[in-house]
Amino acid sequence: MDAAMTLADASGVRALSMRQIGDHLGVQAMSLYNYVSGKNALLSAMVDHVFGEIPLEVPNADWKTSLRATATGAHDLFLAHPWACELVLTPGSIDFPNARLRYMESILARLRQAGFSPLDASHGYHALDSHTLGYTLWELGHRIPPDTPEDFIEELFKQLDDDAHRYLLEHAKVHFEYPDDGTNDFAFGLDLILDGLDARLPR
Amino acid sequence: MDAAMTLADASGVRALSMRQIGDHLGVQAMSLYNYVSGKNALLSAMVDHVFGEIPLEVPNADWKTSLRATATGAHDLFLAHPWACELVLTPGSIDFPNARLRYMESILARLRQAGFSPLDASHGYHALDSHTLGYTLWELGHRIPPDTPEDFIEELFKQLDDDAHRYLLEHAKVHFEYPDDGTNDFAFGLDLILDGLDARLPR
DNA sequence: ACCTGAACACCGTTCAAGT
DNA sequence: ACCTGAACACCGTTCAAGT
Numbered sequence: 001m002d003a004a005m006t007l008a009d010a011s012g013v014r015a016l017s018m019r020q021i022g023d024h025l026g027v028q029a030m031s032l033y034n035y036v037s038g039k040n041a042l043l044s045a046m047v048d049h050v051f052g053e054i055p056l057e058v059p060n061a062d063w064k065t066s067l068r069a070t071a072t073g074a075h076d077l078f079l080a081h082p083w084a085c086e087l088v089l090t091p092g093s094i095d096f097p098n099a100r101l102r103y104m105e106s107i108l109a110r111l112r113q114a115g116f117s118p119l120d121a122s123h124g125y126h127a128l129d130s131h132t133l134g135y136t137l138w139e140l141g142h143r144i145p146p147d148t149p150e151d152f153i154e155e156l157f158k159q160l161d162d163d164a165h166r167y168l169l170e171h172a173k174v175h176f177e178y179p180d181d182g183t184n185d186f187a188f189g190l191d192l193i194l195d196g197l198d199a200r201l202p203r
Numbered sequence: 204m205d206a207a208m209t210l211a212d213a214s215g216v217r218a219l220s221m222r223q224i225g226d227h228l229g230v231q232a233m234s235l236y237n238y239v240s241g242k243n244a245l246l247s248a249m250v251d252h253v254f255g256e257i258p259l260e261v262p263n264a265d266w267k268t269s270l271r272a273t274a275t276g277a278h279d280l281f282l283a284h285p286w287a288c289e290l291v292l293t294p295g296s297i298d299f300p301n302a303r304l305r306y307m308e309s310i311l312a313r314l315r316q317a318g319f320s321p322l323d324a325s326h327g328y329h330a331l332d333s334h335t336l337g338y339t340l341w342e343l344g345h346r347i348p349p350d351t352p353e354d355f356i357e358e359l360f361k362q363l364d365d366d367a368h369r370y371l372l373e374h375a376k377v378h379f380e381y382p383d384d385g386t387n388d389f390a391f392g393l394d395l396i397l398d399g400l401d402a403r404l405p406r
Numbered sequence: 407a408c409c410t411g412a413a414c415a416c417c418g419t420t421c422a423a424g425t
Numbered sequence: 426a427c428c429t430g431a432a433c434a435c436c437g438t439t440c441a442a443g444t
Contacts, residue, residue, distance in 0.1 A: 014295060018418065030419080031428050039418065089340045090289050092217060093348075096359070101368060108370035121370070122377045126338070127392035134337010135329070137292045145296075156299070165304060167311035167324070174325045189330035189396070196395035221437065233438080234409050242437065 005046055005081070013043070013083035043087055044095055050077055050084045052099035056106040063114035064194050067107065068187075071132050074103075075186050078136045085137040104129075115201055127193045135189055139182045208249055208284070216246070216286035246290055247298055253280055253287045255302035259309040266317035267397050270310065271390075274335050277306075278389050281339045288340040307332075318404055330396045338392055342385045 003024050008016050018039060022029035036042045055073040058066040078085045088100075096104075107128060111121035144152055160169055178184070206227050211219050221242060225232035239245045258276040261269040281288045291303075299307075310331060314324035347355055363372055381387070 012295075017416085019416090028429055030421095030430090033419075034427060086293050089337075089344050090293065091344055092215075094345055096362065101362070101371065104374075105368050105371045108374050112370055112373075118373050118377050119381065122374050123388060123391040125374065126341075126388045127395055130338040130341045130392060131334065134292075134341060135333040137340070138329075138333045138337060141292050141294055142297055159299065159304070165308050167315055168304065168308045170315075170321050171307075171311050171325050171328065174321050178322065185326060185329045188326040189333060192330055192399035193392070193395050195402075196399050199398075220435085222435090231410055233411090233440095236438075237408060 001042065001045055001049065004042055005049070008046065008083045009081060013086060016083075040093070044097055047084055047087045048097035048099045050081050051097075051103050053077055054103055056103065063110050064198060066110055067128065068190060068194060070107065071128060071190050072183070072187070074132050075136050075183070078133070079140070079182065082140050085133050085140060089133055089137060111197075116197070117202075120197075120200060124193075124197050127197070128190075131189055131193055135186055136182075139186070204245065204248055204252070207245055208252070211249065211286045212284060216289060219286075243296070247300055250287055250290045251300035251302045253284050254300075254306050256280055257306055259306065266313050267401060269313055270331065271393060271397060273306075273310065274331060274393050275386070275390070277335050278339050278386070281336070282343070282385065285343050288336050288343060292336055292340060314400075319400070320405075323400075323403060327396075327400050330400070331393075334392055334396055338389055339385075342389070 004016065004021050007020060007024060018029040018032055022032060032042075036045075054077060055069055058069045061069070104125070107125050108121055111124050112118070116124060157172075160172075162169070207219065207224050210223060210227060221232040221235055225235060228235075235245075239248075257280060258272055261272045264272065307328070310328050311324055314327050315321070319327060360375075363375075365372070
């Protein structure tokens with residue numbers, strides 16, 4: 001699994017193949033089936049390993065601070081392992097391994113203990129989790145490829161028309177003026193959700 | 204492209220192959236390359252077709268109503284074509300075809316015309332788009348498979364421990380008590396974002 | 407102009423055979 | 426107990442050859 005994670009970090013899940021993992025371990029691909037029941041099981045274990053590293057306990061913090069820490073921690077980890085979000089969100093067959101269940105339970109617990117009703121806690125959980133995974137996946141899919149940044153940007157601007165894409169050009173300018181590794185934009189949406197939830201909390 | 208979309212709607216993008224499309228058209232897979240430069244170009248065109256159908260103009264509506272209509276319209280379309288979200292968010296190589304650019308421009312324009320600064324409009328755009336695509340993809344990936352619902356649910360519950368997953372069990376109960384096709388949960392997060400933006404609008 | 411056969415370089419996975 | 430060769434049923438794509 002370590003080998004698979006290293007390879008996936010380096011060249012993406014799409015390029016990850018049993019044969020490649022075998023090569024990296026000096027072994028034929030078929031030998032891997034002695035340790036893992038199939039590629040899906042391997043991918044699932046990789047994802048769960050990442051979930052296991054998300055910070056869930058924040059001592060002496062109110063619910064908002066605590067959930068913000070969990071979400072930003074997850075964001076950081078998913079950026080470090082760019083294949084994880086993709087695998088969680090497009091599984092083909094859903095499964096909820098241990099660490100993921102712990103992660104879900106922890107978010108729900110903190111919402112309930114903050115005073116939300118079961119229904120609002122459910123809604124809140126979905127809003128938070130879909131932002132954490134969804135925003136991060138969006139970000140990962142739209143990163144400028146590091147090999148040829150200038151060519152890429154030039155290509156992109158050639159598509160834009162001054163009249164028809166007035167606000168898009170302005171939007172691009174904002175991105176250049178305030179360069180962001182994604183944390184600011186992620187935090188903006190996150191606070192929108194947390195503050196919105198806060199306003200619905202019965203006093 | 205029609206053939207490809209029908210097949211993808213029916214059996215998913217993962218199962219979509221050039222050979223299968225060829226079969227469906229009574230032709231060999233290689234013939235398709237007379238009409239399309241490659242599989243990626245085909246997938247990109249399919250996605251853009253979906254973007255083209257998202258409602259962008261809502262007459263006589265304030266910005267919130269208008270953006271809500273666009274987001275829920277997109278949500279509906281992405282549920283009808285379950286491959287679209289996945290393709291947008293995990294492209295491998297980013298591209299912004301025409302209809303997608305129009306969609307982005309339209310959201311940005313409405314935010315700017317509502318009175319948001321360029322920076323807040325950018326933030327708002329990202330929050331909205333990542334919720335629209337991200338929540339929907341989350342939902343699509345976690346739908347209960349229609350073929351074996353009972354088996355699936357039973358399997359899932361067997362994983363849950365009464366003590367360790369107290370709030371998860373409660374969460375599952377909420378889902379049974381308030382069955383939802385996804386629109387309510389989607390709208391909840393959407394309103395969190397729209398209301399949060401509204402509060403930041405200079406008066 | 408359009409279609410095809412054959413081929414290339416890949417996949418995940420199985421299974422009998424080796425050590 | 427672990428590894429392998431050979432095989433199966435797949436991929437996307439190219440290209441020379443056909444009509």
